[in-house]
Amino acid sequence: MRGTGRCIETDRHRTTTNIMSNIIELVNITKDYVNDDVVTPVLHGVNLSIPQGQFISIMGPSGSGKSTVMNILGFLDVITTGMYRFNGRDVSKLNDDQLADMRGANIGFVFQTFNLLPRTTVYENVMLPLIYSNVPPSKRHQIVSEKIELVGLGHRINNFSNQLSGGERQRVAIARALIRNPDVILADEPTGNLDSKSGEVVMDMLLDLNKEQGKTVILVTHETYTAEYGQRIVRIKDGTIVSDEMNGHRRTRDDHQPLK
Amino acid sequence: MKTSDLIELSIQSLKRGGVRSVLSVLGIVIGIASVILILSITEAGKSFIISQVQSAGSDLLFLENGSPSEVQKTPDAFTKQVLTDQDYRSLKKQTWITSIAPVNVDMDSVTAQGQVVNGTVVGTNEGITKAFNINIAQGVFFSEDDAVSHRRTVVLGGSVAKKLFGSDSAVGHMVDIGGQKFRVTATMQIAGTRFLQNVDDFVYIPYTTEMDVYAKTRYMEFIIQPNIARNEAIDRAKAIVRDNHKISDPKDDDFRIMTQEDAVKIVDQVTGSLSIFLAAVAGISLVVGGIGIMNIMFVTVTERTKEIGIRKSLGARTGSIMRQFLIESVFLTTIGGVIGTSLGVLLTWIAIQIILQYQTGWVFTLSTTGIALGVGFSTAVGIIFGYAPAKRAASVSPIEALRYE
Ligand SMILES: Nc1ncnc2c1ncn2[C@@H]1O[C@H](COP(=O)(O)OP(=O)(O)O)[C@@H](O)[C@H]1O
Ligand SMILES: [Mg+2]
Numbered sequence: 001m002r003g004t005g006r007c008i009e010t011d012r013h014r015t016t017t018n019i020m021s022n023i024i025e026l027v028n029i030t031k032d033y034v035n036d037d038v039v040t041p042v043l044h045g046v047n048l049s050i051p052q053g054q055f056i057s058i059m060g061p062s063g064s065g066k067s068t069v070m071n072i073l074g075f076l077d078v079i080t081t082g083m084y085r086f087n088g089r090d091v092s093k094l095n096d097d098q099l100a101d102m103r104g105a106n107i108g109f110v111f112q113t114f115n116l117l118p119r120t121t122v123y124e125n126v127m128l129p130l131i132y133s134n135v136p137p138s139k140r141h142q143i144v145s146e147k148i149e150l151v152g153l154g155h156r157i158n159n160f161s162n163q164l165s166g167g168e169r170q171r172v173a174i175a176r177a178l179i180r181n182p183d184v185i186l187a188d189e190p191t192g193n194l195d196s197k198s199g200e201v202v203m204d205m206l207l208d209l210n211k212e213q214g215k216t217v218i219l220v221t222h223e224t225y226t227a228e229y230g231q232r233i234v235r236i237k238d239g240t241i242v243s244d245e246m247n248g249h250r251r252t253r254d255d256h257q258p259l260k
Numbered sequence: 261m262k263t264s265d266l267i268e269l270s271i272q273s274l275k276r277g278g279v280r281s282v283l284s285v286l287g288i289v290i291g292i293a294s295v296i297l298i299l300s301i302t303e304a305g306k307s308f309i310i311s312q313v314q315s316a317g318s319d320l321l322f323l324e325n326g327s328p329s330e331v332q333k334t335p336d337a338f339t340k341q342v343l344t345d346q347d348y349r350s351l352k353k354q355t356w357i358t359s360i361a362p363v364n365v366d367m368d369s370v371t372a373q374g375q376v377v378n379g380t381v382v383g384t385n386e387g388i389t390k391a392f393n394i395n396i397a398q399g400v401f402f403s404e405d406d407a408v409s410h411r412r413t414v415v416l417g418g419s420v421a422k423k424l425f426g427s428d429s430a431v432g433h434m435v436d437i438g439g440q441k442f443r444v445t446a447t448m449q450i451a452g453t454r455f456l457q458n459v460d461d462f463v464y465i466p467y468t469t470e471m472d473v474y475a476k477t478r479y480m481e482f483i484i485q486p487n488i489a490r491n492e493a494i495d496r497a498k499a500i501v502r503d504n505h506k507i508s509d510p511k512d513d514d515f516r517i518m519t520q521e522d523a524v525k526i527v528d529q530v531t532g533s534l535s536i537f538l539a540a541v542a543g544i545s546l547v548v549g550g551i552g553i554m555n556i557m558f559v560t561v562t563e564r565t566k567e568i569g570i571r572k573s574l575g576a577r578t579g580s581i582m583r584q585f586l587i588e589s590v591f592l593t594t595i596g597g598v599i600g601t602s603l604g605v606l607l608t609w610i611a612i613q614i615i616l617q618y619q620t621g622w623v624f625t626l627s628t629t630g631i632a633l634g635v636g637f638s639t640a641v642g643i644i645f646g647y648a649p650a651k652r653a654a655s656v657s658p659i660e661a662l663r664y665e
Binding site for chain 2 (some may be wrong): 071074076077096097100101103104105109111115116117119120124128129131132133137176180
């Protein structure tokens with residue numbers, strides 16, 4: 001009885017206030033870089049609402065501000081004006097430690113350059129976010145092994161990250177991004193440094209995460225083919241959104257030849 | 261962040277640092293090893309000297325040339341020699357003096373049966389055996405009568421007798437000292453060192469004969485064994501010598517009387533200030549080592565900017581990064597401290613073994629102050645010199661750090 005009641009209430013809430021279903025809300029944000037008193041405006045009034053569980057692709061030419069948007073979304077950088085709400089919270093009101101905690105708990109980053117620690121094992125790399133969490137050391141081993149198995153690298157667990165191929169590295173990065181079970185995966189050109197085969201493996205993983213685990217995936221890419229994994233495609237040019245539409249022919253796993 | 265994580269991180273980065281990590285703590289290692297070596301050797305030296313002073317007969321008075329204020333200031337060679345035969349005779353008469361041994365010393369070669377040894381020739385009397393606490397092996401010590409008659413008689417120290425005569429008895433044989441013939445009346449037992457000198461290399465001749473052979477008119481010192489309370493004995497001896505030297509004001513004393521306690525006090529003072537000075541020098545090397553650590557940590561922080569960015573992107577707070585680098589630097593210096601301490605202990609042991617080749621009686625001693633200071637200091641150095649680099653590491657903006665290549 002109680003369960004049903006709460007469910008109805010939540011549904012009503014969703015229909016009345018759209019904000020609550022959007023995990024991310026950028027309202028008319030701008031971003032200026034300031035170096036030695038030289039101001040470089042990069043984003044000029046970006047509006048973007050992303051509902052929980054959406055797979056969204058951001059496209060645009062080099063230098064258009066895609067990474068800047070991603071860094072802002074991931075609490076790595078701050079906006080100049082406008083409003084960024086994450087789960088309804090005004091991000092500009094958070095202090096450094098709170099931002100760090102938000103990064104750790106809510107965001108999983110997958111970067112073009114992998115950003116793994118060199119001369120550090122796969123295991124240690126994937127474990128890394130846990131040392132900044134409350135997960136006690138005794139529970140870590142299981143969680144880490146699980147995620148490494150999930151990305152199919154169980155046999156590489158004790159290899160140094162720099163002994164792996166690009167595709168394997170990106171899978172380590174995905175395992176690491178998932179280790180604290182965040183709601184949002186931010187993938188900034190994750191296939192940019194990969195051959196097409198490895199790229200597809202990585203994209204399939206992101207797709208599965210979105211479809212099966214309901215993760216919100218925000219993908220930056222300049223390849224239309226890759227962008228079509230998303231339900232929605234947003235195009236940016238010179239720091240403004242020039243188009244924002246749902247993807248009519250979303251790519252699925254069956255669209256391409258299975259590997260090997 | 262848990263302490264176990266911080267230690268784990270330090271171990272990881274130490275492994276990654278490899279040879280460079282080891283080299284970076286070299287300054288600390290050397291600093292701490294030298295602190296421990298220096299403090300331990302001075303301590304061992306002090307114990308040795310004190311044991312030397314105490315191995316002689318007890319409650320001795322040493323009547324020496326030079327005013328009391330000259331102790332430690334004027335080298336012996338420049339002290340005016342004032343102790344005369346008259347002083348000896350007037351003290352010798354006293355009933356409160358059990359024995360009084362005049363002492364004059366010369367280095368000379370001693371020859372017998374074609375063998376030559378370099379010996380220390382001591383002009384003295386039988387009182388020296390009580391003063392040095394040494395015993396006759398064979399024969400009889402030359403008599404006071406020998407001294408009065410300026411006879412050429414000699415008593416050989418244990419090693420001199422052995423080197424010249426082997427296992428044969430030396431008593432009654434003639435030896436040649438400084439071109440003069442002496443008849444051996446006795447040989448001494450092997451006794452080791454007294455007052456830092458190996459008495460087994462000594463040869464004793466009558467004090468009068470020594471003055472004849474080496475053309476002397478004054479004595480280096482008298483070693484007096486009184487049979488009354490020490491302070492009373494000192495006062496009486498001073499009065500007698502002042503009278504002889506026609507001194508009315510004690511301030512004008514041209515002689516002094518030292519006790520074994522005074523000697524220990526001087527040793528304490530000398531080794532105390534010596535070890536403070538030496539430890540200060542070693543301390544400077546620790547500071548230099550600390551600056552080396554700071555330097556390497558700054559380089560490390562710059563090199564690892566990307567790593568800092570990655571950690572921050574994964575949820576590391578400023579404080580976590582700060583702690584990581586601080587602990588790392590403390591970890592480095594503490595390892596340096598441990599290696600330095602071990603090295604210091606090893607070097608001390610080696611040094612003592614080398615000293616023992618030249619002088620028996622030294623005991624391997626470790627300065628606990630040195631070890632505590634070394635280990636404590638290394639940790640402090642890690643904190644002090646690791647702070648600024650850690651602060652810099654922590655303050656890097658995550659986005660700039662990630663972009664760093
Ligand atoms: N720290 C910075 N200072 C000044 N300009 C910057 C800085 N970072 C990025 N930019 C500029 O902002 C623009 C957008 O960069 P970015 O978001 O990285 O583009 P994209 O990821 O779309 O290629 C570029 O013109 C870039 O030169
Ligand atoms: Mg970019």
